[in-house]
Amino acid sequence: MHLNSHFEMLLQSTSDLKAILVTDRDGVILIKVEEPNLPGKVTKAALSATFSLSCDQVGKLGMGKALMVTSAFDEYQIVQFTYPPLILSLIAPTNANAGLLMEIGSDLKDEILILAQAVAV
């Protein structure tokens, strides 16, 4: 619950951030914090099965594991981080500061990994 409220505070303090999702690699949602008027199809797009599939594919290129994927759409961009076995997704408008989203995602690594340890048991 503390993590949930932490994410809510982060959402309120970052104007461009519209939603934060923590899912497992099958797309099952563990934590979801979003702004009230966000269309459902946007968060659906962030469900992480596609991300997992992409990471698996990219792993075959000999460039090491995929750590982050940024996908930009007409209105929204989704930045997804892999913190095995969990996936963190940040959703923001396309014109939002992508660098800021990447930084937020990196800053949340410790929190997500604590959650990952709890889930892995």
Next chain:
Amino acid sequence: MLKSKVLNEVLRQTNSGGVKTTILFNPDGSLVAFAGGSDNDARKLAAVASNVWVAYERHTGEGLASRRGMGLMQQDGVAKPASLSPQPLLSASGSISPSSVVGPTGVPKDEEGLRSVMILCEMGKLSIASVSRMLLCLIASEEVEFGMLKAKTRTLKEYLEAPLDQIAA
């Protein structure tokens, strides 16, 4: 008729400052042109990059936005480079056909909202974008900043869009 030598030369101009390979390929993964690296690597990259793109596009097939027809460039207001290539890409100039109603993977353009995909790996970065009915992928080392990779992808996409639209028509 597409001048393959000129196309390769245009792609090669992107390979600087940490960008190692640039490939142009069809959404089914078949390679059209590449610059940098071996052709085996390029084929492998094309196959994987098309898989990733199609996965994202299919997943969001119903579209995140209803509006379409506004490319990656137009909103960002990046000036079109006048001297990117020394020669025209097409051997015969023709009128630019109206933009197709179908996106690279067959998803109607009105519904297809995916603009670009960028991937950070442990030992490199990838940037994928659609150009006309094809896909463009830049592979860079991990030192290259995402902003620079994005700008290069955007500039190349803008330059190739009109000539490739004529081929796709």
